[in-house]
Amino acid sequence: xxxxxxxLWQVNWxxxxxxxxxxxxxLLYWLxxxxxxxxxxxxIASQQGSVNGLTANDxxxxxxxxxxxxxxxxEITIFVAGYRxxxxxxxxxxxxxxxxxxxxxxxxxLAFKALxxxxxxxxxxxxxxxxxxDFSSVTLVNVLIALPxxxxxxxxxxxxGAALTCVAFWTTRAWALHEFYSALVVLFSGQFVPLTLxxxxxxxxxxxxxxxxxxxxxxxxxxxxxxxPAILASYLGGLVWLALAVGLFRAVWSAGVKRYSAVGA
Amino acid sequence: xxxxRLLSVFLKVNVQMSLAYRADTVINLxxxxxxxxxxxxxxxxxxxNTATLGGWGPGELIALLGVFRLINTLMAALxxxxxxxxxxxxxxxxxxxxxxxxxxxxxxxSFARITVWRVWDLGLAVILIVAGxxxxxxxxxPLNTVNFLILAGSGAVVIxxxxxxxxxxxxxxxxxxxxxxILQALLDTGRYPATVYPAxxxxxxxxxxxxxLATTVPLQALRGELTAAQVALxxxxxxxxxxxxxxxxxxxxxxxxxxxx
Numbered sequence: 001x002x003x004x005x006x007x008l009w010q011v012n013w014x015x016x017x018x019x020x021x022x023x024x025x026x027l028l029y030w031l032x033x034x035x036x037x038x039x040x041x042x043x044i045a046s047q048q049g050s051v052n053g054l055t056a057n058d059x060x061x062x063x064x065x066x067x068x069x070x071x072x073x074x075e076i077t078i079f080v081a082g083y084r085x086x087x088x089x090x091x092x093x094x095x096x097x098x099x100x101x102x103x104x105x106x107x108x109x110l111a112f113k114a115l116x117x118x119x120x121x122x123x124x125x126x127x128x129x130x131x132x133x134d135f136s137s138v139t140l141v142n143v144l145i146a147l148p149x150x151x152x153x154x155x156x157x158x159x160x161g162a163a164l165t166c167v168a169f170w171t172t173r174a175w176a177l178h179e180f181y182s183a184l185v186v187l188f189s190g191q192f193v194p195l196t197l198x199x200x201x202x203x204x205x206x207x208x209x210x211x212x213x214x215x216x217x218x219x220x221x222x223x224x225x226x227x228x229p230a231i232l233a234s235y236l237g238g239l240v241w242l243a244l245a246v247g248l249f250r251a252v253w254s255a256g257v258k259r260y261s262a263v264g265a
Numbered sequence: 266x267x268x269x270r271l272l273s274v275f276l277k278v279n280v281q282m283s284l285a286y287r288a289d290t291v292i293n294l295x296x297x298x299x300x301x302x303x304x305x306x307x308x309x310x311x312x313x314n315t316a317t318l319g320g321w322g323p324g325e326l327i328a329l330l331g332v333f334r335l336i337n338t339l340m341a342a343l344x345x346x347x348x349x350x351x352x353x354x355x356x357x358x359x360x361x362x363x364x365x366x367x368x369x370x371x372x373x374x375s376f377a378r379i380t381v382w383r384v385w386d387l388g389l390a391v392i393l394i395v396a397g398x399x400x401x402x403x404x405x406x407p408l409n410t411v412n413f414l415i416l417a418g419s420g421a422v423v424i425x426x427x428x429x430x431x432x433x434x435x436x437x438x439x440x441x442x443x444x445x446x447i448l449q450a451l452l453d454t455g456r457y458p459a460t461v462y463p464a465x466x467x468x469x470x471x472x473x474x475x476x477x478l479a480t481t482v483p484l485q486a487l488r489g490e491l492t493a494a495q496v497a498l499x500x501x502x503x504x505x506x507x508x509x510x511x512x513x514x515x516x517x518x519x520x521x522x523x524x525x526x
Contacts, residue, residue: 025446032453035466043461044315051314130465176292183299192307197314199306 008104012111020115027119031067037192038063038131052197060133062194065219067124070191071117073153073214077161078178081105085168088262101162101253109158137224145231146221152238153213159245160210162253169256184209190216210241271368272376279379290382301389304330304456319461324401326457329484331393332417333455334386336479339421340452342383343375344428348445350378355435358523371429371514398487405487412486412496419503420479424448426503426510427474433510436517447474455480478502 016023038059045056054062081101084090093100164181168174186192187202189211195203206212217234220226226234283290308330312323321329351374354360363373398405405413431444451474459467459477470477482499485491 022443025443025450029446029450032450036454036457036462039462039466040311040318040457043319044311048315130463176289176296179296180299183303186303193310197310199310199313 004098004103005107008107009111012104012108013114016108016111016115020119023112023115024119027116027123031120031123034063034066034070034191035127041193042131054194054197057134058194060131061135061137061223062219064124064128064131064133064135065222066191066215067120067127068117069150069153069215069218069222071113071120072150073157073218074113075109075154075158075161076112077101077105077109077158078165078174080108081162081165082168082174082178085165085260086172090260091262094257094260101165101249105162106158138222139224142222142224146218149213149218149221149231149234149238152235152242153215153218156210156238156241156245157214159242159249163245163249166249166252166256169259185211185214188212189214190219194220210238210245213238213241268372271372275376276379276381280381283381293382294385297386297389319458321458321460322401324397324399325484325488326397327400328394328397328487329458329480330456331390331395331397332480332483334390334393335417336421336424336455336476337452338383338386338390339424340449341386342380343378344425344445345449346378346380347375348428348432350374351432352435352444355521360521361523364518364521370518371511374432375425375429406489409487409489412491413483416483416486416491416496416499417479419500420475420483422503423475423478423506426506429510430513433513433517436520451476458484 041051041059041063042056045051045054045059049055051059081090084093090100093104098104160181161178164174164178166174167177188195188206188209190198190206192198195206195212195216198206206216213234217226221231221234305327308323308326311318311326316322318326351360354363364370366373428445428448431448434444451470454462454466454470455476459470459481462470467477478499482491486496
């Protein structure tokens with residue numbers, strides 16, 4: 001099994017390496033909105049000293065960390081597998097004796113992540129020079145504690161994304177649903193602002209949703225702004241959500257594959 | 266007249282195409298409303314924490330959101346779909362047919378695809394602008410309103426010119442598929458007044474990819490912050506950039522030698 005993953009990694013890496021120029025463009029596209037939020041909130045914070053206890057530097061470090069965490073936990077399954085279901089090319093992968101989503105598509109996601117991170121690094125350093133974040137609250141221990149949460153966040157977001165993509169087995173297209181889902185992520189993950197600045201009802205709901213594991217919680221852990229009980233709670237919550245996500249994906253997949261009619265092929 | 270008749274034909278064809286996907290259109294409208302809700306919520310979050318952003322109040326940011334959505338509609342209804350079609354036509358050589366027809370090639374390249382349902386966005390944008398201006402408590406004088414309209418138009422012309430230059434580059438670099446990504450990427454900066462951004466970003470969105478010219482500047486005119494000379498300058502810039510773009514297009518077409526033959 002490990003050999004399969006290794007081989008698929010090499011294939012996907014080589015395939016995407018060809019399109020590295022596209023990748024840089026994608027990165028640029030994805031980068032702008034966090035930088036805009038960063039600029040807006042630091043402008044507000046430096047104008048009045050602090051916002052709800054957060055200083056300008058708190059915002060700079062939050063968004064600079066978000067740039068990396070978001071890259072680590074995000075997934076692009078629908079943009080790969082969605083097309084393959086739509087035009088029927090998934091059929092080729094279904095006849096292989098391995099699960100297409102949990103092997104090939106997963107490796108595609110990881111190779112994409114590795115490449116974008118490589119491209120992000122220089123950009124991130126330039127942004128660091130421009131915004132001069134003070135990362136003194138970050139310790140190695142914090143980062144290490146955050147890593148499992150990032151792993152959980154990616155696993156959950158990957159399984160959710162895959163389950164959403166599988167809706168295309170019934171409807172051929174799942175884009176609208178995916179857009180709705182991404183709005184939920186924007187709302188409840190802390191992408192726009194640290195969740196503490198969101199309206200109280202949204203904060204209350206976000207507590208019970210997994211989306212904060214994608215961004216807000218890992219960022220807060222890295223920046224040393226979360227205490228031990230809260231970290232423990234997020235670990236446990238993450239495990240519960242992971243179990244739910246696995247169940248959801250397995251159910252949708254096994255029902256969906258039976259419905260699959262390979263429209264385009 | 267000729268051109269107007271062609272435009273109405275393009276529109277008819279596109280309406281027919283979109284009628285084939287009625288359910289899609291309804292879903293798109295709903296999603297569009299959802300994002301509008303999110304945009305308004307994000308503004309309310311900002312103004313829960315501050316009284317002004319870059320010197321602008323909530324009403325003015327709502328109006329700016331309206332202007333932003335005007336430009337966004339221009340992009341989503343015309344520029345993106347036509348770019349996609351144009352890039353494909355350079356790659357497979359079908360641009361030949363466009364060039365052979367007795368219609369200005371740029372006209373056809375710019376207007377052949379129209380995402381019809383986006384027209385609805387124009388209505389929403391106007392509502393946002395009117396609501397925002399009236400909420401900000403400023404009675405926009407007729408002069409300011411006229412300036413606003415002129416500058417919104419000339420800002421759109423500047424962005425259109427930049428687009429023409431970007432897609433014309435495809436004639437020199439055939440594999441330049443990402444020609445408009447830079448435009449797409451920086452568009453989001455138009456949501457907020459350029460005055461909140463750090464200097465380097467402000468320079469980029471004013472001079473390199475002039476999103477601010479089409480969003481912040483018109484609204485400044487509506488607030489009565491611009492002198493007549495400044496308005497004239499912006500209009501002149503728009504005129505000049507359009508002329509440059511047309512020249513670049515002309516040279517580009519001359520260089521084009523077809524991919525199929």
